[in-house]
Amino acid sequence: MTKILYTLFAIISSIVCATDLEDELNNLPKPTADSTKVLDTYKYQFTSTLIVVIVIIVAAVAFIYLLRRFSSKQTFQINHHKNIKILERRHLSPNTYLYHIEIGNKQFVIAESKCNITHISDLNWEETKK
Numbered sequence: 001m002t003k004i005l006y007t008l009f010a011i012i013s014s015i016v017c018a019t020d021l022e023d024e025l026n027n028l029p030k031p032t033a034d035s036t037k038v039l040d041t042y043k044y045q046f047t048s049t050l051i052v053v054i055v056i057i058v059a060a061v062a063f064i065y066l067l068r069r070f071s072s073k074q075t076f077q078i079n080h081h082k083n084i085k086i087l088e089r090r091h092l093s094p095n096t097y098l099y100h101i102e103i104g105n106k107q108f109v110i111a112e113s114k115c116n117i118t119h120i121s122d123l124n125w126e127e128t129k130k
Helices: 002-027 033-080 125-129
Strands: 084-093 096-103 106-112 117-123
Antiparallel strands (some): 084 096, 096 106
């Protein structure tokens, strides 16, 4: 019995809601020239905002690319014109590094750890060409 009442209530409410919806649709104002101008303004604002966001993203990517490119060249140029040059660095353990350095015309291998720096060996130019 309750199922029949629920079904009957659903049918009646859907008919009433449908007629109310049709009345509301018929009472809506018709589009005017002003309302289409408002829609065009919103479309223009959305499009211009989207273009600005895309330009900002492209500018950020270009800035990061140029920053990385010139920073590596600048580091090389700074190292190139100095008397003490770090030619290579190798990571041996979490706290230990091995450096191949050049001071003047002489080349050395040194080890750096958390507590000290140790001279490993002197290198001849012929040894480093290999």
